[in-house]
Amino acid sequence: MNPLVSVIIPVYNDARRLRVCLNCLQAQRYSPFEVIVVDNGSEDLAAMVSAVADCPAARLVCETLPGSYAARNRGISVAKGKVLAFTDADCVPSASWIEAGVAALRSHPNCGLVVGAVEIVMHNPQHPVELFESVMALSQQKFVTQDHYGATANVFTWAAVFEQVGRFNPALKSSGDVEWGQRVFAAGYAQVYAAQARVQHPARSSFAQLARQASRHAGGFYDLRCRQAESVWAGNLAFCKLVGFHLMPPVRFAFKMAGHPELKGVREKVKVVMTLVFVRWVTVRTLVGLRMGGVSERV
DSSP states (O other), X not given: OOOOEEEEEEESSOHHHHHHHHHHHHTOSOOSEEEEEEEOSOSOHHHHHHHHHTOTTEEEEEOOSSSHHHHHHHHHHHOOOSEEEEEOTTOEXXXXXXXXXXXXXXXXXXXXXXXXXXXXXXXXXXXXHHHHHHHTOOOHHHXXXXXXXXXXXXXXXXXXXXXXXXOOOTTOSSSHHHHHHHHHHHTTOEEEEEEEEEEEEEOOOSHHHHHHHHHHHHHHHHIIIIITOSSHHHHHHHHHHHHHHHHSOOHHHHHHHHTOTTOOHHHHHHHHHHHHHHHHHHHHHHHHHHHTTOOOOOO
């Protein structure tokens, strides 16, 4: 008998793409499952209510504490499933997404985390940002095998794992999946990559969107490594390391892009390298602002 799966989706001001995600979930080949949409303070709550109403398997709950990890914790608190699956409102799950994720979870002894593939979809492949996104796509296999976590755009776990290691850190507005996944690994659970459990994610298409993402990620790493450091000295050292890394010229990255098989010609390779320079500039600016008393942005 299949276990009940609770799919948890945090959302903030994105009713249009949420509808697409929910439509794809209704086409899942797996049964039984429920969908918990957690609104995280959207300006138009009525739009969220309308989107969820069109999906019989879904229900809407609200979390007022800003941050997607606080929202996911709210979803966990009301979930009924033995299996918890996480994706985002702007993701498009394949029809076999739940089926493949649960199969991987059940087929590996002591499995605490299944990480599925995230495929980047481009609309303008020649735009520097979309080229950069395609090259720097969420490498879920690398995340789970080398860094021991998975991006919550596509993650499966047992509800019992949260009972054992605790929920996401609600104070983190980014990188909460890193911190939680590494707790799962430290507790001795197996972590598995499941390529068949696929979701698609649209590439960002403007420098403004990329800057917001870079700023959010910088805030997440700052909160994780600097604000949560064991001492003031350790926090200062972590800050200097973060800033120093992003101030370094991306020479190794440039050499890597020179031989990248999917980049055609010098022009595409230069676009990608210069976009990374832009991301690093935004990151340093954000880190300095946070060090001067700023607050990390919400996701």
